[in-house]
Amino acid sequence: MREGLLEIFQDTYRELRQGSLPPELKIDFYAFANVNNTIRLREGRLLVRLSDLLEGAPDTVLRAIAHILLAKMYRRPIDRGQAVHYRKYVASHEIVRKTHLVRQMRGRKQLRSPRGHFYDLDSIFEELNARFFHGLMARPQMSWSQTKTRRILGHYDPAHNAIVISRLFDHPGIPAFVLEYIVYHEMLHLKHPVRLRGSRRCVHSAEFQAEEKLFPRVAEANAFLKKL
Numbered sequence: 001m002r003e004g005l006l007e008i009f010q011d012t013y014r015e016l017r018q019g020s021l022p023p024e025l026k027i028d029f030y031a032f033a034n035v036n037n038t039i040r041l042r043e044g045r046l047l048v049r050l051s052d053l054l055e056g057a058p059d060t061v062l063r064a065i066a067h068i069l070l071a072k073m074y075r076r077p078i079d080r081g082q083a084v085h086y087r088k089y090v091a092s093h094e095i096v097r098k099t100h101l102v103r104q105m106r107g108r109k110q111l112r113s114p115r116g117h118f119y120d121l122d123s124i125f126e127e128l129n130a131r132f133f134h135g136l137m138a139r140p141q142m143s144w145s146q147t148k149t150r151r152i153l154g155h156y157d158p159a160h161n162a163i164v165i166s167r168l169f170d171h172p173g174i175p176a177f178v179l180e181y182i183v184y185h186e187m188l189h190l191k192h193p194v195r196l197r198g199s200r201r202c203v204h205s206a207e208f209q210a211e212e213k214l215f216p217r218v219a220e221a222n223a224f225l226k227k228l
């Protein structure tokens with residue numbers, strides 16, 4: 001831990017709570033993509049997570065963030081001067097640039113790779129391609145989404161010829177056939193482009209739905225997804 005950081009939090013605690021003894025404190029720096037700081041009380045211990053972007057911040061800024069987090073925790077009014085001091089630092093040129101760069105690097109790295117921690121989308125695509133499409137489908141750009149979105153499990157983006165699958169599924173608790181079903185569904189979007197029927201966009205046509213039923217464990221996969 002950074003020298004003096006614990007003392008800053010302990011002093012701030014005593015100031016806010018009229019000299020009462022601070023509980024055990026654990027302060028860590030985390031690589032948040034955004035400037036993000038959190039505080040929690042767990043079993044009598046205060047757990048503080050600070051963005052690693054604050055690691056090199058001057059003591060006055062760390063004092064300000066300690067005040068803001070502890071005041072929030074104990075429902076005390078936040079001192080305006082401290083809030084302004086913290087915000088000014090975060091908004092300052094250097095840190096904005098750093099945040100931007102870090103976000104860009106993390107974003108790019110994740111966007112490009114079909115390889116997750118547990119599942120490789122390229123090999124899943126090729127395996128499904130051989131099993132269901134005679135290996136005839138040209139592989140689009142396969143990638144995991146940047147966040148673990150629950151709202152959109154997967155989607156085919158015709159403009160970029162890309163299939164993006166929610167990172168939620170790159171997890172050992174997800175059975176392979178469930179992920180395969182999601183990818184298979186998106187592959188069907190590639191095979192059955194969206195057509196206009198009257199004025200209505202027909203995303204899942206009758207042919208699409210019939211072909212989707214060819215996936216052997218479709219009911220089981222859907223049941224799993226419902227519980228997600």
Ligand SMILES: [Zn+2]
Nearest residue numbers: 185189203204
């Ligand atoms: Zn769909």
